[in-house]
Amino acid sequence: MSYLLIDWVDELPKTYSVVLCNRLEDESLRSDPSKLVGKTVQILWNRGKSYPGLVLKIGTDEEVLVREADELAIKAASENQVVSTSRRGKKRGADRADKIEEIVSASLRLEEEANRPTDTTINSIDEVGTAPEGDSINYEEKYRELKVELYPDSGVFLPSSDLAAIKIASNKPTVLARNLFRRLFSIEEMSSHSLFGKKCNANQGQVPLPEIDVGRRNAVINYVLKEEGFDAPPTTGNIEADGIFLKAKKTTHKEISKSLTELLRQEHKQRVISNYRLVT
DNA sequence: TTATTTAACTTACCCGTGAG
DNA sequence: CTCACGGGTAAGTTAAATAA
Numbered sequence: 659m660s661y662l663l664i665d666w667v668d669e670l671p672k673t674y675s676v677v678l679c680n681r682l683e684d685e686s687l688r689s690d691p692s693k694l695v696g697k698t699v700q701i702l703w704n705r706g707k708s709y710p711g712l713v714l715k716i717g718t719d720e721e722v723l724v725r726e727a728d729e730l731a732i733k734a735a736s737e738n739q740v741v742s743t744s745r746r747g748k749k750r751g752a753d754r755a756d757k758i759e760e761i762v763s764a765s766l767r768l769e770e771e772a773n774r775p776t777d778t779t780i781n782s783i784d785e786v787g788t789a790p791e792g793d794s795i796n797y798e799e800k801y802r803e804l805k806v807e808l809y810p811d812s813g814v815f816l817p818s819s820d821l822a823a824i825k826i827a828s829n830k831p832t833v834l835a836r837n838l839f840r841r842l843f844s845i846e847e848m849s850s851h852s853l854f855g856k857k858c859n860a861n862q863g864q865v866p867l868p869e870i871d872v873g874r875r876n877a878v879i880n881y882v883l884k885e886e887g888f889d890a891p892p893t894t895g896n897i898e899a900d901g902i903f904l905k906a907k908k909t910t911h912k913e914i915s916k917s918l919t920e921l922l923r924q925e926h927k928q929r930v931i932s933n934y935r936l937v938t
Numbered sequence: 939t940t941a942t943t944t945a946a947c948t949t950a951c952c953c954g955t956g957a958g
Numbered sequence: 959c960t961c962a963c964g965g966g967t968a969a970g971t972t973a974a975a976t977a978a
Contacts, residue, residue: 852949852950853949853950854948854949854950856948856949856950867950912948915948915949916949919949919950919951923950923951923952
């Protein structure tokens with residue numbers, strides 16, 4: 659296996675690396691890289707990304723090329739008068755695959771945390787319906803029967819008929835999430851909170867709106883994910899397949915969050931306008 | 939090994955568009 | 959007009975890569 663001394667064309671100050679020829683993006687070039695000196699090729703780097711690099715030299719002794727890369731880097735740095743240790747990585751180890759399992763299990767832990775039940779309970783059952791002793795109907799019991807928990811252990815209940823109607827009316831997960839929000843939150847709550855309560859970085863002076871009720875929010879998001887088939891953690895045993903599953907789940911989660919954020923923003927905007935009209 | 943740097947990912951926010 | 963959504967921004971957080 660031969661090594662390539664690479665001059666990264668997009669890097670300033672100039673940086674150099676020694677890479678194995680199997681990092682050439684174009685696999686057909688890997689077997690015979692001898693003609694590549696002086697040419698610019700795409701080199702695979704981190705996280706599946708590739709960058710253009712000029713091939714300066716080819717050799718089988720990695721050490722020699724690394725020393726050369728160091729010298730070039732020092733020279734480049736002094737020319738640019740920039741304090742820089744500008745030699746990018748040597749040959750990377752093959753421990754990357756080992757890391758994947760860690761990543762997957764870490765994702766699972768995150769998921770577990772996201773699904774953690776909260777102690778927020780809403781729509782608590784009215785006590786007034788309690789039936790007296792005897793053979794009369796227990797209304798509280800009847801009332802409870804009609805309600806369903808949106809997501810297991812979420813403590814968020816709503817009439818099953820409402821849920822059924824919302825499901826029928828919602829053809830997409832983002833719409834389902836929005837409609838559930840409308841059902842579970844008042845206009846006041848929606849217009850005075852943000853989804854996660856995080857600070858807005860785009861506008862430093864802005865006071866961040868508080869986070870909306872976490873219990874109901876998570877119940878909605880988890881319910882919609884479940885409806886989309888993302889409830890159960892991956893069990894295929896196939897690391898790659900699990901990765902795809904988690905990625906798809908993450909994308910859906912992002913879409914839902916984005917849509918809900920936008921819903922709250924639009925409600926907020928509307929309320930600000932109506933207040934303004936009230937005042938003037 | 940630990941510390942530092944770098945890259946990717948998030949999230950609130952803004953704007954425009956298009957369907958109904 | 960309302961609603962849904964895509965594209966984009968800034969800068970904070972997180973995770974990975976690299977240096978020491």
